């Protein structure tokens with residue numbers, strides 16, 4: 001930890017009042033070619049929850065849990081909503097921070113889940129004269145702390161199924177879908193997003209059979225994204241005679257809107273219609289092993305930066 005004098009938590013950001021929902025969404029999709037109808041539909045998801053995304057509160061909770069373990073000032077900046085990364089970097093600079101470590105609330109390689117965060121950190125630094133170096137802590141999708149937290153939460157969700165259904169329940173891991181072109185170029189040699197997710201899911205599943213499926217598809221319908229979608233997969237499982245499912249959102253680190261809407265609202269409704277027993281595992285959140293993992297990452301030697309050609313920005317047909 002001696003090499004850093006501050007910890008910066010970098011997250012996606014989300015609105016916390018109804019009037020902030022559309023401006024937030026416009027920040028997220030600027031230049032991304034997301035159809036207007038999709039945006040209005042997603043606006044509805046946020047307004048159903050009073051215009052409040054859970055994600056900022058979850059960042060505050062994570063920081064509160066880190067404070068007793070990390071003997072450094074902890075800063076927090078978001079990519080898409082207040083507190084904005086640029087404002088935080090300005091504050092860090094004013095406070096005299098000389099070399100900060102960045103913890104990203106995104107665990108896997110791909111343009112959306114990695115390079116876009118690095119680009120936004122670079123843009124924030126470029127906007128602030130004298131901004132300190134910000135060193136991204138390494139990917140943690142394979143860290144024992146992350147795997148332990150998800151394993152614990154998966155066991156706990158299995159325990160919430162009716163007892164008679166526990167042995168036969170299928171573990172269904174989910175992650176945010178991304179365009180196939182983005183998946184193909186994820187990581188230093190391509191395919192890393194899916195490969196990392198599958199490896200993490202296999203470790204959490206242990207010797208139980210499992211599936212890895214996708215949620216929260218966006219973008220124009222003409223662009224192919226990773227499939228199958230979680231709801232289509234539940235339908236297929238029910239047709240095969242599966243009676244109970246545990247959904248494990250291994251692709252995310254907190255129970256934000258993509259979890260509480262796309263899984264707890266939409267997928268739960270699909271399961272009810274199909275007569276499937278369904279529980280959902282909590283994400284890592286503030287699980288003690290996940291929190292202590294951040295402390296352990298700070299103590300590791302400074303990680304090498306991602307290769308420049310890793311996770312390139314996708315071409316955006318329709319953008």
Ligand SMILES: CC1=C(CCC(=O)O)c2cc3nc(cc4[nH]c(cc5[nH]c(cc1n2)c(C)c5CCC(=O)O)c(CCC(=O)O)c4C)C(CCC(=O)O)=C3C
Nearest residue numbers: 012014028032042053054055106112113176218256257258
């Ligand atoms: C890989 C990935 C992660 C996981 C890694 C990570 O955690 O970063 C993730 C997380 C999240 N995605 C989130 C929200 C949104 N994502 C959108 C759109 C998109 N996501 C994409 C990918 C990912 N997204 C992509 C390829 C798009 C299409 C536009 C583009 O090419 O960039 C849109 C636009 C509307 C729509 O859904 O169409 C919204 C509102 C929230 C906040 C939730 C909250 O508020 O609680 C979180 C944590």
Ligand SMILES: [Fe+2]
Nearest residue numbers: 112176216258
């Ligand atoms: Fe997203």
